[in-house]
Ligand SMILES: O=C(O)CCC(=O)C(=O)O
């Protein structure tokens with residue numbers, strides 16, 4: 001397969017097992033954001049530049065809301081496949097349900113998971129119930145607010161105005177492309193080996209917020225400078241922290257100042273819990289017709305739509 005984007009060349013080389021190394025993933029306290037904006041900006045910028053991953057706490061989304069979103073997802077995933085198949089993923093539209101269909105260029109096997117994606121302008125006929133819709137649209141809006149808060153910090157450091165990224169992700173625009181993705185990784189049979197819950201990849205978007213559950217670990221990150229050595233650091237899952245990472249779109253937009261780093265979800269090893277695992281990701285992806293162009297012009301301008309089209313084409317079967 002030949003890939004047009006340099007990001008994809010990177011991804012096709014990252015499938016190996018590598019080694020593990022403990023390293024601090026910073027926890028940044030967002031309380032009193034308006035008053036502490038400059039201090040928080042400094043902290044998120046440094047963590048993003050150094051590791052590309054960080055966690056935020058006191059982030060303003062109530063734990064009860066996070067748990068309600070997880071419970072709603074869990075109830076949906078418990079339905080028979082034949083029922084879930086009434087809401088099929090619309091390829092290229094990041095909306096609907098898929099199972100075992102995402103093949104990462106790094107490993108070539110399907111991620112051992114199912115997911116339901118919500119991209120607001122693409123949801124006609126895809127809502128399983130009113131309750132599901134109400135709960136998750138509300139949660140999506142909370143995630144967006146948090147993502148825009150963090151992106152406003154990056155905007156000012158890059159020399160854009162504070163609302164630059166909020167305009168680029170305006171939810172009232174039919175070209176809105178940010179996505180909430182509910183993820184369910186299957187329980188792993190005792191004899192299963194060699195499969196990944198999520199193969200090594202970078203995210204396509206500007207900024208990802210990842211909600212995980214206490215004790216459901218498995219996420220590992222490989223900061224850019226260790227890419228060749230393949231040294232992976234576990235990111236502890238916890239209910240109160242939101243794990244954040246920079247995606248490829250913001251890496252481009254920042255002329256590579258902010259790194260989009262490889263990460264993956266490993267399958268449980270010997271002696272580890274082989275039960276199912278849940279997570280919820282919010283991908284802040286710029287609206288379709290927004291042009292991505294960094295302050296220093298390092299890459300040719302490309303619309304967000306064209307950029308995402310190329311990334312999705314390389315990641316799903318049958319494209
Ligand atoms: O489930 C996780 O912890 C990570 C998921 C992820 O990296 C993704 O969906 O892009």
Ligand SMILES: [Fe+2]
Nearest residue numbers: 201202203263
């Ligand atoms: Fe990811």
